Amino acid sequence: MYEKCVALLSERGVELTDIAQCVLYLQSKYHPDVKEDEILAVIQNVIRKREVQHAIITGITLDKLTESNQLQDDDLHAILINDYSLYGIDEVLAYGICNLYGSIALTNFGFIDREKPLIIKELNEHGHMCHTFLDDIVGAIAAAAASRIAHHNAE
Amino acid sequence: MYEKCVALLSERGVELTDIAQCVLYLQSKYHPDVKEDEILAVIQNVIRKREVQHAIITGITLDKLTESNQLQDDDLHAILINDYSLYGIDEVLAYGICNLYGSIALTNFGFIDREKPLIIKELNEHGHMCHTFLDDIVGAIAAAAASRIAHHNAE
Amino acid sequence: MYEKCVALLSERGVELTDIAQCVLYLQSKYHPDVKEDEILAVIQNVIRKREVQHAIITGITLDKLTESNQLQDDDLHAILINDYSLYGIDEVLAYGICNLYGSIALTNFGFIDREKPLIIKELNEHGHMCHTFLDDIVGAIAAAAASRIAHHNAE
Amino acid sequence: MYEKCVALLSERGVELTDIAQCVLYLQSKYHPDVKEDEILAVIQNVIRKREVQHAIITGITLDKLTESNQLQDDDLHAILINDYSLYGIDEVLAYGICNLYGSIALTNFGFIDREKPLIIKELNEHGHMCHTFLDDIVGAIAAAAASRIAHHNAE
Numbered sequence: 054m055y056e057k058c059v060a061l062l063s064e065r066g067v068e069l070t071d072i073a074q075c076v077l078y079l080q081s082k083y084h085p086d087v088k089e090d091e092i093l094a095v096i097q098n099v100i101r102k103r104e105v106q107h108a109i110i111t112g113i114t115l116d117k118l119t120e121s122n123q124l125q126d127d128d129l130h131a132i133l134i135n136d137y138s139l140y141g142i143d144e145v146l147a148y149g150i151c152n153l154y155g156s157i158a159l160t161n162f163g164f165i166d167r168e169k170p171l172i173i174k175e176l177n178e179h180g181h182m183c184h185t186f187l188d189d190i191v192g193a194i195a196a197a198a199a200s201r202i203a204h205h206n207a208e
Numbered sequence: 209m210y211e212k213c214v215a216l217l218s219e220r221g222v223e224l225t226d227i228a229q230c231v232l233y234l235q236s237k238y239h240p241d242v243k244e245d246e247i248l249a250v251i252q253n254v255i256r257k258r259e260v261q262h263a264i265i266t267g268i269t270l271d272k273l274t275e276s277n278q279l280q281d282d283d284l285h286a287i288l289i290n291d292y293s294l295y296g297i298d299e300v301l302a303y304g305i306c307n308l309y310g311s312i313a314l315t316n317f318g319f320i321d322r323e324k325p326l327i328i329k330e331l332n333e334h335g336h337m338c339h340t341f342l343d344d345i346v347g348a349i350a351a352a353a354a355s356r357i358a359h360h361n362a363e
Numbered sequence: 364m365y366e367k368c369v370a371l372l373s374e375r376g377v378e379l380t381d382i383a384q385c386v387l388y389l390q391s392k393y394h395p396d397v398k399e400d401e402i403l404a405v406i407q408n409v410i411r412k413r414e415v416q417h418a419i420i421t422g423i424t425l426d427k428l429t430e431s432n433q434l435q436d437d438d439l440h441a442i443l444i445n446d447y448s449l450y451g452i453d454e455v456l457a458y459g460i461c462n463l464y465g466s467i468a469l470t471n472f473g474f475i476d477r478e479k480p481l482i483i484k485e486l487n488e489h490g491h492m493c494h495t496f497l498d499d500i501v502g503a504i505a506a507a508a509a510s511r512i513a514h515h516n517a518e
Numbered sequence: 519m520y521e522k523c524v525a526l527l528s529e530r531g532v533e534l535t536d537i538a539q540c541v542l543y544l545q546s547k548y549h550p551d552v553k554e555d556e557i558l559a560v561i562q563n564v565i566r567k568r569e570v571q572h573a574i575i576t577g578i579t580l581d582k583l584t585e586s587n588q589l590q591d592d593d594l595h596a597i598l599i600n601d602y603s604l605y606g607i608d609e610v611l612a613y614g615i616c617n618l619y620g621s622i623a624l625t626n627f628g629f630i631d632r633e634k635p636l637i638i639k640e641l642n643e644h645g646h647m648c649h650t651f652l653d654d655i656v657g658a659i660a661a662a663a664a665s666r667i668a669h670h671n672a673e
Contacts, residue, residue: 057283103669104296104620107287111297114281115266123278126269128212132262139517141259141466142266142301148469149300152617155569156451159458163473204568207449258514259465294672296621303624307462310414311606314613318628359413362604367593414606417597421607424591425576433588436579438522442572451569452576452611459610 055101058109065113065187066179071172072096075195076202078170079161084206095198095205104153105194108146112186119183136177136185143186147193154197157204161196210256213264220268220342221334226327227251230350231357233325234316239361250353250360259308260349263301267341274338291332291340298341302348309352312359316351365411368419375423375497376489381482382406385505386512388480389471394516405508405515414463415504418456422496429493446487446495453496457503464507467514471506520566523574530578530652531644536637537561540660541667543635544626549671560663560670569618570659573611577651584648601642601650608651612658619662622669626661 059069073092080087099105118124119133132140144166151158166189169177173192176184214224228247235242254260273279274288287295299321306313321344324332328347331339369379383402390397409415428434429443442450454476461468476499479487483502486494524534538557545552564570583589584598597605609631616623631654634642638657641649 054283103294107295107297108300110281110284111270114279114284115270118273118278118280121280123273123280124269125273125276125278126265128209129265129269139258139467139514140262142262142304144466144470145263145300145304146297148466149297149621153620155618156454156458156614157449159469160454160473160476163470164477166470167474204449294622294669299621299625303621304466308465310463311459311609311613312604314624315609315628315631318625319632321625322629359604364593413604417605417607418610420591420594421580424589424594425580428583428588428590431590433583433590434579435583435586435588436575438519439575439579449568450572452572452614455573455610455614456607459607 054103054106055097058100058106061109061113062187062191065116065184066176067172067187067191069093069096069100072191072195072198074171075165075173075191076198079165079195079199080202084202087202087206092198092202095201096194099150099154099194099197099201102153105150105197108150108193109190112143112146112190116183116186119185133185134183136183140185143189146186147189150190150193151196151200154200155204158193158197158200161199162193165192165196209258209261209265210252213255213261216264216268217342217346220271220339221331222327222342222346224248224251224255227346227350227353229326230320230328230346231353234320234350234354235357239357242357242361247353247357250356251349254305254309254349254352254356257308260305260352263305263348264345267298267301267345271338271341274340288340289338291338295340298344301341302344305345305348306351306355309355310359313348313352313355316354317348320347320351364413364416364420365407368410368416371419371423372497372501375426375494376486377482377497377501379403379406379410382501382505382508384481385475385483385501386508389475389505389509390512394512397512397516402508402512405511406504409460409464409504409507409511412463415460415507418460418503419500422453422456422500426493426496429495443495444493446493450495453499456496457499460500460503461506461510464510465514468503468506468510471509472503475502475506519568519571519575520562523565523571526574526578527652527656530581530649531641532637532652532656534558534561534565537656537660537663539636540630540638540656541663544630544660544664545667549667552667552671557663557667560666561659564615564619564659564662564666567618570615570662573615573658574655577608577611577655581648581651584650598650599648601648605650608654611651612654615655615658616661616665619665620669623658623661623665626664627658630657630661 176188486498641653
């Protein structure tokens with residue numbers, strides 16, 4: 054399932070190195086000397102968690118079904134294709150990831166979700182595609198990895 | 209959107225009176241004299257919340273797409289059609305509802321999700337249909353309503 | 364209990380108008396024309412919730428006991444007096460408030476907790492006092508109020 | 519900090535074997551052949567998590583200050599000494615533990631918090647002591663351990 058999740062992310066335009074850039078964005082102020090290799094290893098561990106994998110597969114499936122007009126529910130289609138700002142199920146899925154990594158992960162997610170840097174910004178600019186769930190999943194994985202690094206560096 | 213959600217629940221075999229029975233199951237020990245009318249009004253208020261409506265529509269859409277073999281992802285299809293016990297995104301959506309109603313709602317949900325009484329049991333026995341999300345959504349609405357009643361009765 | 368909570372906040376240096384400034388900080392980009400009166404009314408409603416009141420009283424009690432050296436646990440005292448960055452119970456209490464207001468509130472909280480604007484910054488600079496819980500409670504009330512305003516303005 | 523937490527639990531009447539009994543209570547239906555040794559090792563790992571340790575120390579400190587009449591806030595004292603049913607901060611702390619272990623942990627906690635078996639029952643019957651936070655912390659550690667066992671046994 055791990056390989057499938059990495060492949061799914063890549064198919065949708067997100068490489069693990071893109072997520073690593075987001076982790077650097079979140080962490081550089083606190084731990085400027087963390088190496089990209091180290092960050093990639095932490096990201097891989099996050100994606101090895103079963104609950105994270107389920108969030109990735111469920112969210113990307115909803116994005117793809119929306120994009121190809123196969124959701125079979127017009128209201129949900131309109132909400133997802135427009136990334137309606139008061140729809141919060143994408144964030145609920147993201148919190149399902151962050152919660153596994155504690156309170157720092159949740160705070161990091163809130164920050165990155167407002168700032169939308171790097172790949173998260175790019176995902177939001179792909180007008181003809183639907184990344185309503187993916188941008189939050191990427192933010193959540195980055196936030197989780199940054200939290201893990203903060204805890205490790207304190208030990 | 210409220211009418212649509214009530215219609216969707218009904219189309220999938222769940223009437224508001226079924227949810228009211230679950231609320232009675234949760235609450236009767238603490239507030240035995242709460243009337244069904246009162247409970248129904250509280251359930252309706254829960255379903256009037258935008259975030260609850262989004263959870264209902266998203267979850268039932270996933271159930272229906274699974275049932276009609278239109279998910280386009282074989283792994284997710286296998287997980288949802290079998291209600292795989294370690295898949296937790298259905299519970300994550302349910303917590304998204306319960307969290308809006310505080311800690312009593314979360315505790316109530318955990319209890320009803322283990323006990324699976326009444327309509328929740330029936331949904332789990334419909335072998336040819338997929339109610340992976342719906343049973344948790346019903347449990348969450350009932351848990352939320354029971355929490356609201358507990359808070360109101362203390363005032 | 365409402366009056367007590369407002370008085371407790373004031374005693375610790377936080378007026379409702381300070382929280383209103385934080386709400387403006389969070390919301391002005393999206394709803395620049397919301398009036399301060401309207402914001403204050405929303406903040407008051409947030410503080411009228413029983414679970415919010417319990418978080419306020421519990422958090423401020425812990426801050427005050429720390430400040431006056433009465434916690435009776437040296438490890439917890441050291442953690443709270445230094446606002447140890449990997450201690451997350453203050454954020455856990457804050458999420459207990461935000462969760463009641465949905466996913467936008469959680470995102471807003473993460474943002475304001477990283478940025479630490481206005482009164483939240485001032486609380487963090489009171490070297491001789493302990494505001495480990497209070498700054499997060501203020502952020503959570505502001506985030507909750509901003510979320511409520513976003514939902515109301517969409518109606 | 520691990521040793522301190524185990525000692526604190528023991529000082530308040532809770533041995534790790536008591537928590538293991540709660541895990542057996544939660545898990546025996548699903549994994550009847552899990553050995554007590556294995557369960558104890560999982561419980562120890564849960565208590566080795568920094569966020570779990572912070573919840574234990576914070577909750578037990580509040581219980582002890584209540585018991586010895588040193589909270590300095592009459593309203594909070596009355597709430598905690600009576601384990602007021604609508605006070606939810608104890609559950610909020612417990613969710614802070616459970617969230618780290620995913621959705622199965624949360625469901626397990628809701629169930630055990632309603633059923634109050636074994637040591638949790640005993641804690642609730644100590645009339646002259648205050649275990650408002652401790653009973654939820656014990657339930658949360660047991661629920662977290664049971665979730666971990668469920669995930670491990672599936673691998």
